[in-house]
Amino acid sequence: MHIVICAKQVLDPEGVNGYALWGRLGVDESGRSFDTGGSTIPHIINAYDEQATEAALRIRDDAGEGNEGDVRITAIASGDPAAADVLKRCVAMGADSSVLVVDPEVAVADGFRTAKLLAAAIGELGDVDLVLCGRQGSDYDQGAVPAVLAELLGSPLVTLASDVRIDGNGDGAAVRVTRALPEGEELVSAPLPAVVSVSNELGQARYPSSRGMMAARRNPPAERAAADLLEGDDARVELMRLIVPDVQGHCEVIDGDSPEAKAQALMALLQGQGMFDE
């Protein structure tokens, strides 16, 4: 069983959020990057991809003691050289090895280009049974890559997984997935090879052990050049400009001497507006 995890490096969404809410998020001269007045927002692993890694590790744990070798886990990222950090994280958590597709023309918002690069890199690995992605990048909130990957690889796609298990082995092997849908849980299965995207309902991802972190230092990603995997830039989605909307505060604070008094004042106000009229 060979599992590939696709991991994306993103600008920390909490950081972007924080600057936006305090009115300190701007856009730089290029129009395509944020300006935070000199301080920097860190780049981190997309949290859903940490959970995709966790899903892969749980499959290996399920194989049982002594059988861990039957489940091989490779992490892949496409991005600039700094994206090696997210792969180190995956290896520190327990992935066996990693591949970095170095894309100097990196068009972070173009999931179609990214998926083509990842599909080519996965093709080179050859014997992949399961590709695990995150449900969406917490930067552009698209979720395009797993879907496009499934199309390019000709594999079935299952999105929004909260639990991922492998059933059977050899030709009859299938992936059984619990999906977290708005209307509740759905249980589906698909033949391998398949692409599955993981949602936060999977639960907390494990932290790397110090042994894992040492191993990651000794086991850097293999590098592939984007130009060798894909001809031309073949751009599909081009980010023209970022816009920071104005969040206008217009809050009326309800006064009162006690929590009860404030509750009473609020209810009276809402009632006065006819909020609770039939």
Add this chain to the structure above:
Amino acid sequence: MSEPVLVILMPPGGDGLSNAAAEALGAGSRLAGLSDASLVCAVIGQDIAAATTEAAERGVDRVLAADEERFARPGGDLAVAAAAAAVEQSGARNVLLLGNADALELGPRLAARLDGASLMGVIDFSGSGDDLEVTAAVFGGAAHAAYRLSGPGPRVLGLAPAVAEAPEREAGRTADIEALTVPAVESRVTVEQAPSADEGPRLEDARVVVSGGRGLKDGDNYDRIRELAEALGGMPGASRAIVDDGWAPAPEQVGLTGKIVTPDLYIAAGISGASQHMAGCSNSRVIVAINTDPDAPIFNYAHYGIVDDCLEVLPELTRLGLELRAGR
């Protein structure tokens, strides 16, 4: 005239169009107007006569209808095949989808299959032809981004909720209706157990939603949220933080990756107001925030604020709500 604009709808059988579907026709008509194009709507489902009629009455020029049992709840491979057939039969370059959970999968797959491009969470568009610019929220709504989409295939745009108004309905208006032919497809994904058909009220339709966050301090205190929701005849909601902590069930999550609600009254107790949470509730008519921190971001969005401990405010609101009900 340029290539038509196509709106793809997969309505549940029997009824007319949902508000979201009617609004998508409004968005389609605006997009068509930008390039002097006609508006085509594909209606894919089972027992869709009412939906087809309504699409015509809401200004669609041509309807492609696929009314078959296998489309009762089309998902995965079948939805992609049906949508691809609709794009090809319509000759459309710009394709609009409703931005629900299914579309997140359908949009990029459809675009990839037809060698085009897709963008989800679309809130606006401008320009036309190759210069069409499409705007979507990024970082959970903390910012927006304008994009250009290219490629030989269609541009598939998934709409964010409430981006356009539904066109007026003109009773008796008709459109060309033709059958949409979809080849046989074998779905590779087997549904072994569908979500338990919950016939109860939907959070999305509630007129009052009371949501709780980490400020509740303890999972058991989520009961204070349920009690107030019940007293006000509404439904309980939750931030993702407390869903992840196991204090509230996942279907009650409000936000970017949860439910999108538009009640008359949204009460957020002990919720900080991260953009990903607000993406699910900022279109509520009145937002009330209860938070101990006067600088909490939620007060940027709230109409009314109480700066205090929600564990003390909630029970009093519940008491007053019950009193009000008893007095009726």
